[in-house]
Amino acid sequence: xxxxxxxxxxxxxxxxxxxxxxxxxxxKDDQQKAGKKDQGQAAADSKQRSGAGxxxxxxxxxxxxxxxxxxxxxxxQNQVSGGEDEGAADQNKRxxxxxxxxxxxxxxxxxxxxxxxxxxxxxxxxxxRESIRQLYGLPGxxxxxxxxxTINTVPPVRCFAVFIDGLTDKVVQDLLFQALMAFAGQAAPxxxxxxxxxxxxxxxxxxxxxxTASFREFLDGVxxxxxxxxxxxxxxxxxxxxxxxxxxxxxRPQSEQTINGPxxxxxxxxxxxxxxxxxxLKSEQLTTELLTVGCRVRTYVAVMYLRDLxxxxxxxxxxxxxxxxxxxxxxxxxxxxxxxxDHPYSLNPTTLATERPDRVASKIMEGKVAxxxxxxxxxxxxxxxxxxxxxxxxEIYRRWQFGTYVRYLRALSFLASFLLPxxxxxxxxxxxxxxxxxxxxxxxxxxxxxxxxxxxxxxxMEFALEFIREAxxxxxxxxxxxxxxxGALILGQAAxxxxxxSPILVILVSVTGLASxxxxxxxxxxxxxxxxxxxxxxxxxxxxxxxSIGLFIQVxxxxxxxxxxxxxxxxTGPRTSAGADVVTRLPIFFHESRPDYVNPQDATxxxxxxxxxxxxxxxxxx
Numbered sequence: 001x002x003x004x005x006x007x008x009x010x011x012x013x014x015x016x017x018x019x020x021x022x023x024x025x026x027x028k029d030d031q032q033k034a035g036k037k038d039q040g041q042a043a044a045d046s047k048q049r050s051g052a053g054x055x056x057x058x059x060x061x062x063x064x065x066x067x068x069x070x071x072x073x074x075x076x077q078n079q080v081s082g083g084e085d086e087g088a089a090d091q092n093k094r095x096x097x098x099x100x101x102x103x104x105x106x107x108x109x110x111x112x113x114x115x116x117x118x119x120x121x122x123x124x125x126x127x128x129r130e131s132i133r134q135l136y137g138l139p140g141x142x143x144x145x146x147x148x149x150t151i152n153t154v155p156p157v158r159c160f161a162v163f164i165d166g167l168t169d170k171v172v173q174d175l176l177f178q179a180l181m182a183f184a185g186q187a188a189p190x191x192x193x194x195x196x197x198x199x200x201x202x203x204x205x206x207x208x209x210x211x212t213a214s215f216r217e218f219l220d221g222v223x224x225x226x227x228x229x230x231x232x233x234x235x236x237x238x239x240x241x242x243x244x245x246x247x248x249x250x251x252r253p254q255s256e257q258t259i260n261g262p263x264x265x266x267x268x269x270x271x272x273x274x275x276x277x278x279x280x281l282k283s284e285q286l287t288t289e290l291l292t293v294g295c296r297v298r299t300y301v302a303v304m305y306l307r308d309l310x311x312x313x314x315x316x317x318x319x320x321x322x323x324x325x326x327x328x329x330x331x332x333x334x335x336x337x338x339x340x341x342d343h344p345y346s347l348n349p350t351t352l353a354t355e356r357p358d359r360v361a362s363k364i365m366e367g368k369v370a371x372x373x374x375x376x377x378x379x380x381x382x383x384x385x386x387x388x389x390x391x392x393x394x395e396i397y398r399r400w401q402f403g404t405y406v407r408y409l410r411a412l413s414f415l416a417s418f419l420l421p422x423x424x425x426x427x428x429x430x431x432x433x434x435x436x437x438x439x440x441x442x443x444x445x446x447x448x449x450x451x452x453x454x455x456x457x458x459x460x461m462e463f464a465l466e467f468i469r470e471a472x473x474x475x476x477x478x479x480x481x482x483x484x485x486x487g488a489l490i491l492g493q494a495a496x497x498x499x500x501x502s503p504i505l506v507i508l509v510s511v512t513g514l515a516s517x518x519x520x521x522x523x524x525x526x527x528x529x530x531x532x533x534x535x536x537x538x539x540x541x542x543x544x545x546x547x548s549i550g551l552f553i554q555v556x557x558x559x560x561x562x563x564x565x566x567x568x569x570x571x572t573g574p575r576t577s578a579g580a581d582v583v584t585r586l587p588i589f590f591h592e593s594r595p596d597y598v599n600p601q602d603a604t605x606x607x608x609x610x611x612x613x614x615x616x617x618x619x620x621x622x
Contacts, residue, residue: 265377311599
């Protein structure tokens with residue numbers, strides 16, 4: 001029988017000394033050479049130490065008698081044997097180091113690559129070509145194209161263009177080359193600086209042309225779909241905007257569908273997303289600032305706000321956090337959200353991610369800041385509160401009575417999504433007197449043949465619901481509906497008929513799942529899914545007392561959260577000016593002020609009387 005020590009030894013990781021890991025195995029010749037080298041080194045060390053011992057013994061013999069000489073001979077033999085042992089230990093150490101996993105050494109081209117990246121453009125075409133080959137790994141890198149041609153000036157000027165195939169618009173590039181090679185009939189100046197100005201001002205047909213002398217800016221422009229033009233005898237490079245990669249067209253929202261209102265959603269292209277917002281907010285005050293995140297692969301991040309409305313401190317804080325992110329690659333706005341949020345260890349999301357341009361535009365009009373990440377179809381809006389995460393744009397587009405009803409219904413579903421199973425266990429296990437007698441007898445009768453306790457029933461059904469939810473998301477879209485029907489109907493009915501769970505519990509878990517689906521923000525709905533299991537444990541152990549403790553701690557922790565300095569539960573905790581758009585949505589003409597917790601530069605959204613057609617002055621209708 002194994003004891004604990006043997007069991008730990010079995011399950012522990014041990015290095016296999018018979019393999020070479022990720023290091024290529026040595027040949028027999030290499031092993032023989034290494035062995036001879038180690039043996040020779042050990043013999044030399046032993047010989048040197050024995051000679052030193054003999055010299056020391058001879059000196060002692062001259063001073064002392066024969067007894068001292070005999071003792072010195074013994075010492076010399078001990079030193080020789082010690083040197084041989086040390087040589088063998090060094091050989092074993094080298095052998096173990098060859099078998100262990102070793103960190104790969106960076107190639108010698110890394111430092112040269114960084115030096116070329118931080119350098120400046122040369123006046124020689126060949127030097128620039130060599131630097132580009134080193135930066136992009138040419139000719140092995142087949143995506144980068146270097147196009148040599150001659151500008152048709154007097155005299156002609158040699159040059160070459162650099163671009164990435166697949167990121168540029170071929171039509172725009174053909175017009176660019178045609179203008180330089182066929183229609184350029186002007187005299188070329190002798191100075192390289194004047195030549196750049198001539199090409200930029202008179203020969204270049206592009207609408208966005210910039211001049212730079214830095215290879216770093218050249219790399220950023222080409223990697224983002226631009227075309228770079230190097231001229232002979234000029235120490236600067238022309239960057240032309242020619243981006244034209246394949247992208248997804250503007251489509252309907254997938255996760256935030258509404259009946260009323262716009263039916264457009266963001267895409268994975270940054271400039272398309274900014275244009276969708278600008279299409280709604282046609283104002284010269286709308287500002288877009290571009291930042292870059294990523295040390296190895298640079299990702300563009302756009303910060304959009306209204307200059308005359310957003311709080312400058314809020315804008316500065318958003319930019320400070322984004323610029324403070326140090327990572328190799330930023331894949332999505334969800335990754336950036338984890339880097340810049342105030343409370344990364346809290347379950348509640350403190351930023352709002354949406355795919356609807358109309359919702360982002362409405363938040364910008366409140367004085368908030370939108371964050372767009374290149375390659376992500378979701379836009380972050382900060383700061384964010386829990387109440388607005390329960391809102392949708394559809395309540396604004398409908399009449400206020402309909403919007404108020406939907407919001408109260410959604411608030412009820414928010415509470416039921418994480419409290420209902422815990423309350424059921426509390427009533428069944430501890431508080432029987434709170435149930436009507438007929439209902440209590442019905443529950444007891446249905447559970448008479450069920451072999452499991454109530455807590456096991458609830459957990460089995462909850463985990464089954466989670467399995468069905470994840471399976472419906474991961475399978476292809478055609479099969480998603482089938483998975484839901486099979487899981488909800490067939491599996492639930494079979495479980496009831498097999499006396500594994502009671503029918504009332506199936507109804508309870510189904511209502512809980514529907515309540516979580518009614519929450520519009522996916523991150524907040526995910527939070528309630530985790531809270532649900534916490535309240536199940538509290539209700540099964542302490543009853544209503546445990547539920548009360550859980551609610552108290554949850555409210556305490558949630559009220560302590562902040563989103564870019566704004567309390568998460570405003571305007572209720574702390575109490576601020578509630579306005580007309582929290583849970584109850586008052587008529588649209590009562591929305592006269594913006595949320596005061598953002599501290600916008602202009603808190604007035606509309607005048608006191610926005611329906612001026614009702615105002616009468618001297619009998620005239622305005």
